[in-house]
Each structure stands twice: as structure tokens, then as C-alpha cells.
Amino acid sequence: MNGDNEKVLDTYRSFLLLSEISGDQQLSQRELASRLGIALGLVNSYLKNLVAKGYVRVANFPRNRYAYLLTPKGFAEKSRLAYQHLSYFSGLYTVARQDYLKLFRGLAAEGVQGVAFCGIDEVAEIAYLSLKEVGLELELAMDPEAAGCSFFDHQVVSPAEGLVQCRGRIVITSLKRGEALCEELLRLGAPQEAICRAGWP
Known part of the structure; x- marks a missing residue:
């Protein structure tokens, strides 16, 4: 897969993941993987990256359940990606x-x-x-x-x-x-x- 492909796909998945996390529901990694239609291991990799950048934090719920929440910095990043969404789709279309x-x-x-x-x-x-x-x-x-x-x-x-x-x-x-x-x-x-x-x- 070439670099342009990789960049478009990576950005698209990050935007989708941040969008899912910003919703009302507290979603586990497995639930996020199911919603996005991508492998659990890939969701784990993206989440680690987003947590490291300060966009997402891990919340611990009862019954040993973990969920992921956007930080204020994460909301700002989602907004930035949303504004660029059309140009990404233009890139997606071309590729x-x-x-x-x-x-x-x-x-x-x-x-x-x-x-x-x-x-x-x-x-x-x-x-x-x-x-x-x-x-x-x-x-x-x-x-x-x-x-x-x-x-x-x-x-x-x-x-x-x-x-x-x-x-x-x-x-x-x-x-x-x-x-x-x-x-x-x-x-x-x-x-x-x-x-x-x-x-x-």
C-alpha cells in the first residue's frame, strides 16, 4: 500500500474512532472494533496512540470494565479533523x-x-x-x-x-x-x- 493510501486510511480511522468515543455511550475496545468494522488489535493500537497524544483517557467502570473518553484536547482534535473531513474524502476519492x-x-x-x-x-x-x-x-x-x-x-x-x-x-x-x-x-x-x-x- 502506498504512502498516500496509508495516510488517508489512517486519518479516516482516527476520525471515526474519535467520533465514536465522543458519543454518549461508554464503549469498550471490543465494541469500538465492532462499530468500526476493524480488528480488535488495530483498535488497541490506535487507542494507545490517541492516549499517548492526550486525546483520549481510559475510564474504569464497575465490574472490571474499561471505556474510553475524549479529553478536551481530543475534542479539539476531532473538530480539527472534522473541518478537514471533506479534503480527506477528496483524497480518499482520488486514491x-x-x-x-x-x-x-x-x-x-x-x-x-x-x-x-x-x-x-x-x-x-x-x-x-x-x-x-x-x-x-x-x-x-x-x-x-x-x-x-x-x-x-x-x-x-x-x-x-x-x-x-x-x-x-x-x-x-x-x-x-x-x-x-x-x-x-x-x-x-x-x-x-x-x-x-x-x-x-
Whole structure:
């Protein structure tokens, strides 16, 4: 993954984490990982960094429960990131567009004509633009949270339902939940070699 990718992803996750922590609920690391769709170990790493910078403090609750709270400095940092949010999304758009173009061109060179998407959010829309530019077809759209919704004339289905129909390549099209979606597909029996990602870890 290149440096620009890494910076956009790192900033995006930090902003999401600070946003979750600033809410009314006291959330544990496991709950934060679940909400953000990233690995528990990665949440732990981000939190250690945010605590070290003075943006987050650890609170001890009854029953040996820990939660994370924003400090005044953390609120200021979240506000700073919020003001830059649009420019980050502009960076995300540029990087994701290039990465998906590269991925789809590679698949087209292998003779692939259509793919399934897994993960329907703003990144999926960017991926769809790249898909059409390369001339591939979207055969199926899957998402455990958006099942029943519509995505570019396709009804979104759950991964469990989608894997019954899907026989080709599955492209992960969510940045926020990419890791969790990969794990879900593998748990449901999707072949590892069928799952494609566009430059994101």
C-alpha cells in the first residue's frame, strides 16, 4: 500500500474512532472494533496512540470494565479533523478511484467480465465508476447491513444469499468495514482467491 493510501486510511480511522468515543455511550475496545468494522488489535493500537497524544483517557467502570473518553484536547482534535473531513474524502476519492481502476484493469486482462461487490457505501460508488470505465459488469451487490436496499439497479443481498449465486470474483468495496467483510465471506465459505481488494490492507 502506498504512502498516500496509508495516510488517508489512517486519518479516516482516527476520525471515526474519535467520533465514536465522543458519543454518549461508554464503549469498550471490543465494541469500538465492532462499530468500526476493524480488528480488535488495530483498535488497541490506535487507542494507545490517541492516549499517548492526550486525546483520549481510559475510564474504569464497575465490574472490571474499561471505556474510553475524549479529553478536551481530543475534542479539539476531532473538530480539527472534522473541518478537514471533506479534503480527506477528496483524497480518499482520488486514491480509491485509481486503485479500483488498477484492480479492474487487471481482472479484465485475466478475462474476467463481471464481478460481485461486497460492502455498499461511498467507496462502493467510487468502485462502480471505475468498474464502468473499464467495461466490466456488476453482477451482484452484497452487504449484511444494506440487504434489501438498491445499488445502481441491483437489489443488495446478504453475503450468505449472495454466495449462493456468486461463482466469480468478489471485490471488497467498503473501506470502513473491509476487514470484517473479508472475514465474513471466508467464514461463509468463499474461496480466499475469489476475494479481491483494491490496495487497502
